[in-house]
Amino acid sequence: MAQTSVVVPEVGMAAAACPCPGPLFPYPPPRAGAGMAVRRKCLRAAQAELGAGLLNGLVESMRASSPTHARAAAALAAGVDEEHDAWMARHPSALGKFEEIVAASKGKQIVMFLDYDGTLSPIVNDPDAAFMSDTMRMAVRSVAKQFPTAIVSGRCRDKVFEFVKLAELYYAGSHGMDIKGPAKSSAGHAKSNSKAKGVLFQPASEFLPMIEQVNQRLIEETKHVPGAKVENNKFCVSVHFRNVDEKGWAAVAETVKSVVREYPKLRVTQGRMVFEVRPTIKWDKGKALEFLLESLGYADCADVLPVYIGDDRTDEDAFKALRRRGQGIGILVSKHPKETSASFSLQEPAEVMEFLLRLVEWKQLAKARLRLRRRADAAVAAA
Ligand SMILES: O=P(O)(O)OC[C@H]1O[C@H](O[C@H]2O[C@H](CO)[C@@H](O)[C@H](O)[C@H]2O)[C@H](O)[C@@H](O)[C@@H]1O
Numbered sequence: 001m002a003q004t005s006v007v008v009p010e011v012g013m014a015a016a017a018c019p020c021p022g023p024l025f026p027y028p029p030p031r032a033g034a035g036m037a038v039r040r041k042c043l044r045a046a047q048a049e050l051g052a053g054l055l056n057g058l059v060e061s062m063r064a065s066s067p068t069h070a071r072a073a074a075a076l077a078a079g080v081d082e083e084h085d086a087w088m089a090r091h092p093s094a095l096g097k098f099e100e101i102v103a104a105s106k107g108k109q110i111v112m113f114l115d116y117d118g119t120l121s122p123i124v125n126d127p128d129a130a131f132m133s134d135t136m137r138m139a140v141r142s143v144a145k146q147f148p149t150a151i152v153s154g155r156c157r158d159k160v161f162e163f164v165k166l167a168e169l170y171y172a173g174s175h176g177m178d179i180k181g182p183a184k185s186s187a188g189h190a191k192s193n194s195k196a197k198g199v200l201f202q203p204a205s206e207f208l209p210m211i212e213q214v215n216q217r218l219i220e221e222t223k224h225v226p227g228a229k230v231e232n233n234k235f236c237v238s239v240h241f242r243n244v245d246e247k248g249w250a251a252v253a254e255t256v257k258s259v260v261r262e263y264p265k266l267r268v269t270q271g272r273m274v275f276e277v278r279p280t281i282k283w284d285k286g287k288a289l290e291f292l293l294e295s296l297g298y299a300d301c302a303d304v305l306p307v308y309i310g311d312d313r314t315d316e317d318a319f320k321a322l323r324r325r326g327q328g329i330g331i332l333v334s335k336h337p338k339e340t341s342a343s344f345s346l347q348e349p350a351e352v353m354e355f356l357l358r359l360v361e362w363k364q365l366a367k368a369r370l371r372l373r374r375r376a377d378a379a380v381a382a383a
Pocket residue numbers: 115116117118122123124125126127128130152153154155231233238240242271272273274276312314
Protein backbone atom coordinates (compact mmCIF):
# COMPACT_ATOMS: atom_id res chain seq x y z
CA MET A 1 0.00 0.00 0.00
CA ALA A 2 1.33 3.40 -0.85
CA GLN A 3 1.95 5.62 2.09
CA THR A 4 -0.93 8.00 2.43
CA SER A 5 0.40 11.48 2.56
CA VAL A 6 -1.96 13.94 4.11
CA VAL A 7 -1.36 16.21 1.17
CA VAL A 8 -2.36 13.69 -1.46
CA PRO A 9 -6.04 14.68 -1.76
CA GLU A 10 -4.89 18.18 -2.64
CA VAL A 11 -2.57 16.96 -5.34
CA GLY A 12 -5.37 15.88 -7.63
CA MET A 13 -6.91 19.31 -7.38
CA ALA A 14 -3.63 21.06 -7.98
CA ALA A 15 -2.85 18.91 -11.00
CA ALA A 16 -6.26 19.56 -12.52
CA ALA A 17 -6.06 23.28 -12.01
CA CYS A 18 -2.52 24.06 -13.12
CA PRO A 19 0.23 22.75 -15.37
CA CYS A 20 2.64 22.02 -12.56
CA PRO A 21 2.49 18.40 -11.43
CA GLY A 22 3.71 17.01 -8.15
CA PRO A 23 2.64 16.96 -4.57
CA LEU A 24 1.92 20.02 -2.49
CA PHE A 25 5.10 19.47 -0.55
CA PRO A 26 7.37 18.41 -3.40
CA TYR A 27 9.63 15.45 -3.03
CA PRO A 28 12.60 15.69 -3.40
CA PRO A 29 12.75 19.19 -1.88
CA PRO A 30 12.35 21.94 -4.48
CA ARG A 31 15.20 24.13 -5.64
CA ALA A 32 14.72 27.87 -5.90
CA GLY A 33 14.27 29.40 -9.38
CA ALA A 34 11.67 30.44 -11.94
CA GLY A 35 10.06 27.00 -11.90
CA MET A 36 9.76 27.37 -8.20
CA ALA A 37 7.78 30.60 -8.50
CA VAL A 38 5.30 28.93 -10.88
CA ARG A 39 5.05 26.00 -8.56
CA ARG A 40 4.38 28.30 -5.60
CA LYS A 41 1.62 30.04 -7.56
CA CYS A 42 0.07 26.69 -8.39
CA LEU A 43 0.30 25.59 -4.82
CA ARG A 44 -1.44 28.76 -3.66
CA ALA A 45 -4.19 28.11 -6.20
CA ALA A 46 -4.52 24.55 -5.01
CA GLN A 47 -4.63 25.64 -1.41
CA ALA A 48 -7.35 28.17 -2.21
CA GLU A 49 -9.41 25.35 -3.65
CA LEU A 50 -9.17 23.41 -0.46
CA GLY A 51 -12.66 23.05 0.83
CA ALA A 52 -14.71 20.95 3.15
CA GLY A 53 -14.84 18.15 0.55
CA LEU A 54 -11.11 17.59 0.67
CA LEU A 55 -11.00 17.79 4.38
CA ASN A 56 -13.81 15.25 4.52
CA GLY A 57 -11.71 12.94 2.34
CA LEU A 58 -8.93 13.26 4.81
CA VAL A 59 -11.22 12.55 7.73
CA GLU A 60 -12.42 9.44 5.85
CA SER A 61 -8.82 8.32 5.64
CA MET A 62 -8.38 9.04 9.37
CA ARG A 63 -11.49 6.96 10.04
CA ALA A 64 -10.09 4.11 7.98
CA SER A 65 -7.02 4.01 10.23
CA SER A 66 -9.35 3.11 13.08
CA PRO A 67 -9.81 -0.65 13.57
CA THR A 68 -13.49 -0.18 14.30
CA HIS A 69 -14.29 1.44 11.00
CA ALA A 70 -17.69 0.72 9.61
CA ARG A 71 -16.91 -2.01 7.09
CA ALA A 72 -15.03 -4.22 9.52
CA ALA A 73 -17.68 -3.71 12.17
CA ALA A 74 -20.47 -4.58 9.73
CA ALA A 75 -18.64 -7.70 8.54
CA LEU A 76 -18.07 -8.85 12.10
CA ALA A 77 -21.71 -8.24 12.96
CA ALA A 78 -22.82 -10.31 9.98
CA GLY A 79 -20.54 -13.15 11.11
CA VAL A 80 -19.32 -13.75 7.56
CA ASP A 81 -16.65 -11.88 5.74
CA GLU A 82 -16.00 -12.94 2.20
CA GLU A 83 -13.61 -10.03 1.76
CA HIS A 84 -11.61 -11.26 4.73
CA ASP A 85 -11.50 -14.83 3.40
CA ALA A 86 -10.35 -13.64 -0.02
CA TRP A 87 -7.70 -11.47 1.61
CA MET A 88 -6.48 -14.36 3.75
CA ALA A 89 -6.15 -16.46 0.60
CA ARG A 90 -3.83 -13.77 -0.82
CA HIS A 91 -1.98 -13.16 2.47
CA PRO A 92 -2.08 -16.49 4.32
CA SER A 93 -1.15 -16.86 7.95
CA ALA A 94 2.62 -17.06 8.47
CA LEU A 95 1.88 -19.68 11.14
CA GLY A 96 -0.14 -21.79 8.72
CA LYS A 97 2.62 -21.49 6.11
CA PHE A 98 5.46 -21.88 8.60
CA GLU A 99 6.96 -24.93 6.89
CA GLU A 100 7.00 -23.12 3.53
CA ILE A 101 8.68 -20.10 5.09
CA VAL A 102 11.47 -22.08 6.74
CA ALA A 103 11.93 -24.15 3.60
CA ALA A 104 12.61 -20.89 1.74
CA SER A 105 15.46 -20.22 4.17
CA LYS A 106 17.37 -23.37 3.21
CA GLY A 107 21.04 -22.48 2.77
CA LYS A 108 20.31 -18.85 3.68
CA GLN A 109 20.89 -16.62 6.68
CA ILE A 110 17.61 -15.35 8.12
CA VAL A 111 17.77 -11.69 9.19
CA MET A 112 14.83 -10.56 11.33
CA PHE A 113 13.28 -7.09 11.15
CA LEU A 114 10.59 -6.28 13.70
CA ASP A 115 8.38 -3.23 13.93
CA TYR A 116 7.49 -2.26 17.52
CA ASP A 117 4.00 -0.77 18.06
CA GLY A 118 1.23 -3.14 17.05
CA THR A 119 3.77 -5.87 16.31
CA LEU A 120 5.67 -6.53 19.54
CA SER A 121 3.32 -4.55 21.77
CA PRO A 122 -0.46 -4.21 21.52
CA ILE A 123 -1.90 -0.89 20.40
CA VAL A 124 -3.02 1.06 23.48
CA ASN A 125 -4.52 4.50 23.97
CA ASP A 126 -1.50 5.99 25.69
CA PRO A 127 1.64 5.87 23.49
CA ASP A 128 3.80 6.12 26.62
CA ALA A 129 2.26 2.94 27.99
CA ALA A 130 2.83 0.65 24.99
CA PHE A 131 4.80 -1.86 27.03
CA MET A 132 6.08 -5.12 25.69
CA SER A 133 5.36 -8.22 27.78
CA ASP A 134 8.25 -10.09 29.42
CA THR A 135 7.38 -13.18 27.40
CA MET A 136 7.58 -11.22 24.16
CA ARG A 137 10.95 -9.83 25.28
CA MET A 138 12.13 -13.38 25.95
CA ALA A 139 10.96 -14.45 22.48
CA VAL A 140 12.81 -11.55 20.81
CA ARG A 141 15.94 -12.28 22.85
CA SER A 142 15.81 -15.94 21.76
CA VAL A 143 15.34 -14.93 18.12
CA ALA A 144 18.35 -12.59 18.36
CA LYS A 145 20.47 -15.49 19.62
CA GLN A 146 19.72 -17.34 16.40
CA PHE A 147 19.54 -14.57 13.81
CA PRO A 148 20.68 -10.96 13.42
CA THR A 149 17.66 -8.99 14.61
CA ALA A 150 16.64 -5.35 14.19
CA ILE A 151 13.79 -3.29 15.62
CA VAL A 152 12.53 -0.81 13.03
CA SER A 153 10.20 1.80 14.52
CA GLY A 154 8.63 5.20 14.00
CA ARG A 155 9.51 6.02 17.57
CA CYS A 156 12.77 7.67 18.48
CA ARG A 157 15.52 5.14 19.02
CA ASP A 158 16.02 5.85 22.74
CA LYS A 159 12.34 5.44 23.49
CA VAL A 160 11.98 2.18 21.61
CA PHE A 161 15.09 0.89 23.39
CA GLU A 162 13.50 1.80 26.76
CA PHE A 163 10.57 -0.44 25.83
CA VAL A 164 12.54 -3.34 24.33
CA LYS A 165 15.58 -3.24 26.65
CA LEU A 166 17.69 -5.68 24.63
CA ALA A 167 21.25 -4.51 23.98
CA GLU A 168 22.00 -7.26 21.46
CA LEU A 169 19.68 -5.88 18.77
CA TYR A 170 20.06 -3.38 15.94
CA TYR A 171 17.71 -0.40 16.33
CA ALA A 172 16.37 1.80 13.56
CA GLY A 173 14.30 4.57 15.17
CA SER A 174 12.46 7.56 13.62
CA HIS A 175 11.21 5.43 10.71
CA GLY A 176 14.74 4.23 9.99
CA MET A 177 16.40 7.65 10.18
CA ASP A 178 18.38 6.75 13.30
CA ILE A 179 20.22 3.44 13.04
CA LYS A 180 22.51 1.93 15.65
CA GLY A 181 24.19 -1.44 15.93
CA PRO A 182 24.16 -3.59 19.06
CA ALA A 183 25.83 -2.25 22.19
CA LYS A 184 26.44 -5.84 23.22
CA SER A 185 28.03 -8.07 20.61
CA SER A 186 25.45 -10.44 19.14
CA ALA A 187 26.18 -14.06 18.38
CA GLY A 188 28.48 -13.26 15.47
CA HIS A 189 25.75 -13.38 12.85
CA ALA A 190 27.22 -10.68 10.67
CA LYS A 191 29.50 -11.73 7.86
CA SER A 192 33.16 -11.34 8.75
CA ASN A 193 33.64 -8.59 6.16
CA SER A 194 30.61 -6.65 7.41
CA LYS A 195 30.48 -3.07 8.68
CA ALA A 196 27.92 -3.99 11.31
CA LYS A 197 30.14 -3.43 14.33
CA GLY A 198 29.52 0.02 15.79
CA VAL A 199 27.25 1.03 12.91
CA LEU A 200 25.53 4.36 13.43
CA PHE A 201 23.66 6.16 10.67
CA GLN A 202 21.56 9.31 10.87
CA PRO A 203 20.72 10.54 7.37
CA ALA A 204 18.41 13.34 8.59
CA SER A 205 20.59 14.99 11.22
CA GLU A 206 20.41 18.39 9.47
CA PHE A 207 16.64 18.38 10.13
CA LEU A 208 16.96 18.23 13.92
CA PRO A 209 16.45 21.99 14.59
CA MET A 210 13.53 22.12 12.15
CA ILE A 211 11.86 19.08 13.70
CA GLU A 212 12.29 20.56 17.18
CA GLN A 213 10.67 23.81 15.98
CA VAL A 214 7.76 22.00 14.33
CA ASN A 215 7.30 19.86 17.45
CA GLN A 216 6.89 23.01 19.57
CA ARG A 217 4.52 24.57 17.03
CA LEU A 218 2.37 21.46 16.91
CA ILE A 219 2.21 21.22 20.71
CA GLU A 220 1.15 24.85 20.88
CA GLU A 221 -1.41 24.63 18.09
CA THR A 222 -3.07 21.38 19.12
CA LYS A 223 -3.34 22.19 22.80
CA HIS A 224 -6.94 23.36 22.37
CA VAL A 225 -7.97 19.95 20.91
CA PRO A 226 -8.85 17.63 23.80
CA GLY A 227 -7.04 14.29 23.49
CA ALA A 228 -4.53 15.37 20.81
CA LYS A 229 -0.98 14.38 21.68
CA VAL A 230 2.27 15.41 20.05
CA GLU A 231 5.21 13.02 20.41
CA ASN A 232 8.75 14.11 19.58
CA ASN A 233 10.45 11.21 17.82
CA LYS A 234 13.72 13.07 17.26
CA PHE A 235 13.88 13.03 13.43
CA CYS A 236 10.09 13.09 13.05
CA VAL A 237 7.04 14.13 15.04
CA SER A 238 3.88 12.12 15.68
CA VAL A 239 0.54 13.83 16.17
CA HIS A 240 -1.86 11.35 17.74
CA PHE A 241 -5.63 11.63 17.35
CA ARG A 242 -6.62 8.26 18.89
CA ASN A 243 -8.00 10.01 21.98
CA VAL A 244 -9.61 12.87 20.10
CA ASP A 245 -13.38 12.82 19.62
CA GLU A 246 -14.15 12.13 15.96
CA LYS A 247 -15.68 15.59 15.66
CA GLY A 248 -12.24 17.04 16.39
CA TRP A 249 -10.31 15.02 13.77
CA ALA A 250 -10.74 17.61 11.03
CA ALA A 251 -9.29 20.25 13.37
CA VAL A 252 -6.23 18.07 14.03
CA ALA A 253 -5.74 17.41 10.32
CA GLU A 254 -6.12 21.06 9.44
CA THR A 255 -3.67 22.12 12.16
CA VAL A 256 -1.02 19.62 11.06
CA LYS A 257 -1.43 20.64 7.43
CA SER A 258 -1.26 24.35 8.10
CA VAL A 259 1.90 24.03 10.21
CA VAL A 260 3.69 21.69 7.81
CA ARG A 261 2.72 23.87 4.85
CA GLU A 262 5.29 26.35 6.15
CA TYR A 263 8.03 23.74 5.93
CA PRO A 264 8.45 22.52 2.34
CA LYS A 265 11.21 20.18 3.43
CA LEU A 266 8.82 18.22 5.62
CA ARG A 267 6.01 15.87 4.62
CA VAL A 268 3.16 14.19 6.44
CA THR A 269 2.25 10.51 6.33
CA GLN A 270 -0.45 8.72 8.25
CA GLY A 271 -0.16 5.76 10.58
CA ARG A 272 -2.58 4.15 13.01
CA MET A 273 -4.60 7.15 14.19
CA VAL A 274 -1.50 9.28 13.99
CA PHE A 275 0.03 11.81 11.62
CA GLU A 276 3.77 11.45 11.12
CA VAL A 277 5.65 14.64 10.19
CA ARG A 278 9.01 13.77 8.66
CA PRO A 279 11.77 15.08 6.40
CA THR A 280 11.26 14.74 2.65
CA ILE A 281 14.56 12.89 2.27
CA LYS A 282 14.42 9.62 0.37
CA TRP A 283 14.68 7.50 3.46
CA ASP A 284 12.17 5.16 5.06
CA LYS A 285 11.91 1.75 6.74
CA GLY A 286 12.67 0.07 3.41
CA LYS A 287 15.92 1.99 3.03
CA ALA A 288 16.80 1.16 6.64
CA LEU A 289 16.30 -2.53 5.85
CA GLU A 290 18.61 -2.25 2.83
CA PHE A 291 21.18 -0.33 4.87
CA LEU A 292 21.21 -2.91 7.66
CA LEU A 293 21.51 -5.82 5.25
CA GLU A 294 24.45 -4.08 3.63
CA SER A 295 26.05 -3.36 7.03
CA LEU A 296 25.70 -7.02 7.92
CA GLY A 297 27.48 -7.95 4.71
CA TYR A 298 24.38 -9.18 2.86
CA ALA A 299 24.07 -6.61 0.08
CA ASP A 300 23.40 -8.26 -3.31
CA CYS A 301 23.58 -11.69 -1.70
CA ALA A 302 21.56 -14.72 -2.67
CA ASP A 303 22.27 -16.43 0.65
CA VAL A 304 20.16 -14.22 2.88
CA LEU A 305 16.45 -14.29 3.75
CA PRO A 306 15.22 -11.05 5.36
CA VAL A 307 11.98 -11.49 7.31
CA TYR A 308 10.10 -8.26 8.09
CA ILE A 309 7.09 -8.19 10.43
CA GLY A 310 5.07 -4.98 10.82
CA ASP A 311 1.53 -3.66 11.15
CA ASP A 312 1.64 -0.07 9.94
CA ARG A 313 1.50 1.83 6.67
CA THR A 314 5.10 2.88 7.16
CA ASP A 315 6.07 -0.81 7.18
CA GLU A 316 4.85 -1.04 3.60
CA ASP A 317 8.09 0.64 2.47
CA ALA A 318 9.96 -2.34 3.90
CA PHE A 319 7.57 -4.86 2.32
CA LYS A 320 8.09 -3.09 -1.01
CA ALA A 321 11.87 -3.18 -0.55
CA LEU A 322 11.66 -6.97 -0.15
CA ARG A 323 9.57 -7.23 -3.31
CA ARG A 324 12.11 -5.07 -5.17
CA ARG A 325 14.89 -7.37 -4.02
CA GLY A 326 12.80 -10.38 -5.04
CA GLN A 327 13.94 -11.83 -1.76
CA GLY A 328 12.56 -12.16 1.74
CA ILE A 329 9.33 -12.63 3.62
CA GLY A 330 7.00 -9.71 4.42
CA ILE A 331 4.44 -10.37 7.14
CA LEU A 332 1.66 -7.88 7.91
CA VAL A 333 0.15 -7.91 11.39
CA SER A 334 -3.54 -7.23 10.95
CA LYS A 335 -6.92 -8.70 11.84
CA HIS A 336 -8.60 -6.86 9.01
CA PRO A 337 -8.02 -6.92 5.26
CA LYS A 338 -5.65 -4.13 4.25
CA GLU A 339 -3.96 -3.31 1.01
CA THR A 340 -0.40 -4.52 1.50
CA SER A 341 2.79 -5.56 -0.25
CA ALA A 342 3.38 -8.20 2.44
CA SER A 343 2.99 -11.82 1.40
CA PHE A 344 1.81 -13.28 4.69
CA SER A 345 -0.18 -12.14 7.70
CA LEU A 346 -0.41 -12.61 11.44
CA GLN A 347 -3.40 -11.37 13.40
CA GLU A 348 -1.86 -9.76 16.45
CA PRO A 349 1.28 -9.54 18.63
CA ALA A 350 0.39 -12.85 20.35
CA GLU A 351 0.69 -14.57 16.95
CA VAL A 352 3.94 -12.71 16.26
CA MET A 353 5.32 -14.17 19.48
CA GLU A 354 4.21 -17.66 18.50
CA PHE A 355 5.83 -17.26 15.11
CA LEU A 356 9.11 -16.07 16.69
CA LEU A 357 9.15 -18.97 19.14
CA ARG A 358 8.49 -21.50 16.38
CA LEU A 359 11.35 -20.01 14.41
CA VAL A 360 13.68 -20.39 17.40
CA GLU A 361 12.56 -23.97 18.02
CA TRP A 362 12.99 -24.86 14.36
CA LYS A 363 16.51 -23.37 14.27
CA GLN A 364 17.57 -25.11 17.49
CA LEU A 365 16.29 -28.41 16.15
CA ALA A 366 18.06 -27.88 12.83
CA LYS A 367 21.33 -27.16 14.68
CA ALA A 368 20.90 -30.23 16.90
CA ARG A 369 20.24 -32.42 13.84
CA LEU A 370 23.36 -31.06 12.16
CA ARG A 371 25.48 -31.78 15.24
CA LEU A 372 24.15 -35.35 15.41
CA ARG A 373 24.76 -35.92 11.72
CA ARG A 374 28.34 -34.64 12.04
CA ARG A 375 28.95 -36.91 15.03
CA ALA A 376 27.53 -39.88 13.16
CA ASP A 377 29.64 -39.09 10.09
CA ALA A 378 32.75 -38.79 12.30
CA ALA A 379 31.95 -42.13 13.94
CA VAL A 380 31.55 -43.80 10.54
CA ALA A 381 34.83 -42.27 9.34
CA ALA A 382 36.65 -43.45 12.46
CA ALA A 383 35.28 -47.01 12.20
O1 LIG B 1 6.84 2.00 13.67
P1 LIG B 1 6.14 1.68 14.94
O2 LIG B 1 7.02 1.08 15.98
O3 LIG B 1 4.88 0.88 14.72
O4 LIG B 1 5.67 3.11 15.49
C1 LIG B 1 4.60 3.83 14.86
C2 LIG B 1 3.99 4.77 15.87
O5 LIG B 1 3.68 3.95 16.99
C3 LIG B 1 3.17 4.59 18.16
O6 LIG B 1 1.84 4.97 17.91
C4 LIG B 1 0.98 3.88 17.73
O7 LIG B 1 0.95 3.10 18.94
C5 LIG B 1 0.43 3.78 20.10
C6 LIG B 1 0.57 2.87 21.30
O8 LIG B 1 -0.05 1.64 21.09
C7 LIG B 1 -1.02 4.21 19.82
O9 LIG B 1 -1.55 4.90 20.94
C8 LIG B 1 -1.06 5.09 18.57
O10 LIG B 1 -2.39 5.39 18.24
C9 LIG B 1 -0.40 4.37 17.39
O11 LIG B 1 -0.33 5.23 16.25
C10 LIG B 1 4.06 5.73 18.56
O12 LIG B 1 3.46 6.42 19.64
C11 LIG B 1 4.36 6.67 17.40
O13 LIG B 1 5.28 7.65 17.81
C12 LIG B 1 4.99 5.83 16.29
O14 LIG B 1 5.33 6.67 15.20
